[in-house]
Amino acid sequence: MGKRRVARGERRAREFEAFVAGAGGRLLHAATLLTGEPPDRCEAAERLLTAALAGTYANWDQLRGEDPYERTRQELAARFAHTAWRHRLPGPPARGLLAQLTPRERLVLVLRLYEGVAEEVTAATLGLPADRVRAICARAISTMRARSHDETGATAKPPRTAPAAPATPTTPAVPATPAAPAAPVTPAVPIAPPAPPTPAGHSVGGPVS
């Protein structure tokens, strides 16, 4: 009994180490994008990833064929959503690529584009309706493109100056929650979208058509 447990622990440690050696870089990159830190100073991202990996390690024996990478990603997203208020305003010295987005926009952007998670899966993970995920993603993409255009100097029609619709606040909270699937993961509700950079007007249908 004791011997078997020791053997299992050793096997788990070996497998876990191999997993981290293989996936650690990509996961840390994703965590750095989430926290909005620059890649050379990413203490918060490291802390976040360590906690998520510890959760994966603790559940390693219960994975039963599930992909540990997916599991860690879910854990990472859930933990980030829980602690997002800490990452809302990174100080001026610690500004990464996505620092100007809200934590929720960062989360959606990283899951959808960087990790390539399907829209429905992202929505279920975050406990949001799929429409809302699409809208957040569109807004984040517009902000990022405007920024990259600003930086390169090529000011070719920044989408931020789209004709602002009659002050419709960016799809507020979507009352049609029945569309939301039962989502046990606590969504990132406490994040009030500060949204000063994107005044409004990026409605969902606009960029799609």
Next chain:
Amino acid sequence: MSSWDRREDEVRELLDAQPQPVVPWDLAARAAVRGQRAMRRRRAVHLAVWAVLLAALITFTVWAALTEPWAASPRTTTPPLEGW
């Protein structure tokens, strides 16, 4: 639709083009230590819950065997004597 895809690709390239952060050499070890601690804690909690349940079961069994609450309580008065 294609323009929308192009925008997505543009941002995706922007994300991928970022320099990769250096993974600290002891990341796996630190996570493993923390995970082990979580496992131990969880096992201890499980053990404690089972111990409490078992103790409650034993206590109830002993109490029931001693007091036999299902047995009818003995009469406190004798029945009236009639038919003499």
